[in-house]
Amino acid sequence: xxxxxxxxxxxxxxxxxxxxxxxxxxxxxxxxxxxxxxxxxxxxxxxxxxxxxxxxxxxxxxxxxxxxxxxxxxxxxxxxxxxxxxxxxxxxxxxxxxxxxxxxxxxxxxxxxxxxxxxxxxxxxxxxxxxxxxxxxxxxxxxxxxxxxxxxxxxxxxxxxxxxxxxxxxxxxxxxxxxxxxxxxxxxxxxxxxxxxxxxxxxxxxxxxxxxxxxxxxxxxxxxxxxxxxxxxxxxxxxxxxxxxxxxxxxxxxxxxxxxxxx
Ligand SMILES: Cc1ncc(C[n+]2csc(CCOP(=O)(O)OP(=O)(O)O)c2C)c(N)n1
Ligand code: SF4
Numbered sequence: 301x302x303x304x305x306x307x308x309x310x311x312x313x314x315x316x317x318x319x320x321x322x323x324x325x326x327x328x329x330x331x332x333x334x335x336x337x338x339x340x341x342x343x344x345x346x347x348x349x350x351x352x353x354x355x356x357x358x359x360x361x362x363x364x365x366x367x368x369x370x371x372x373x374x375x376x377x378x379x380x381x382x383x384x385x386x387x388x389x390x391x392x393x394x395x396x397x398x399x400x401x402x403x404x405x406x407x408x409x410x411x412x413x414x415x416x417x418x419x420x421x422x423x424x425x426x427x428x429x430x431x432x433x434x435x436x437x438x439x440x441x442x443x444x445x446x447x448x449x450x451x452x453x454x455x456x457x458x459x460x461x462x463x464x465x466x467x468x469x470x471x472x473x474x475x476x477x478x479x480x481x482x483x484x485x486x487x488x489x490x491x492x493x494x495x496x497x498x499x500x501x502x503x504x505x506x507x508x509x510x511x512x513x514x515x516x517x518x519x520x521x522x523x524x525x526x527x528x529x530x531x532x533x534x535x536x537x538x539x540x541x542x543x544x545x546x547x548x549x550x551x552x553x554x555x556x557x558x559x560x561x562x563x
Contacts, residue, residue, distance in 0.1 A: 336536025338526030385416020445531030
């Protein structure tokens, strides 16, 4: 290539406008998730919010058991791994010892709404000054797609191939509603990531839940309705449709508790 031509290319390269970049709060390590899995989208939103609030250096994330068990490789902040379901208890201890830290848990529905139900209910009722990102995909993804407490009525899983029967397994737990009863002054919202509009609303809710903690106002939790194409046995596009047609009607989106609502 001629020197003049090369010089022109270099000049146009340096003036090129950057329109998209990986959040600084994220490492370069690729996501380990299946194609179409919502965990990647939600990780990115958490990282973008950390960047925008400039809290990465003081953030401590708590990793839980589930497909996101190794997300300490993705978030470029301090990370601690908790035993299955124990994230809110670990976060409570960390926050009380280090009140200057911004502490968040990242938990699936198997983690938060099954083995960890006790921890989350008590952390919410104490209005602990922590942030909880609760990813509800309606199954135990990591262990093979078994029924979770959040699995919809009639939904087929590997442990209940005939579908969830409420006379045997009870009804799916609506954790956002349940927690808002024990923690009325908290910020508790349910969002979804099935399209761009809802992804942006999820980001706003995550931002608000961190802001609660930064202002010392207490507990913030965002339940994010998520897709698990592998265990739902649906392609990613069909998963997004299923969230609209079947999941949201049972798990309505909205803010269930906020300090403003109480005041
Ligand atoms: C004490 C304990 N019991 C059981 C397990 C097995 N286990 C690992 S992940 C998981 C369920 C995870 O499901 P969920 O939290 O919904 O996350 P997902 O994988 O769907 O993202 C279970 C039961 C474990 N790791 N530790
Ligand atoms: S099994 Fe489901 S939750 Fe786990 S990585 Fe795959 S799509 Fe995501």
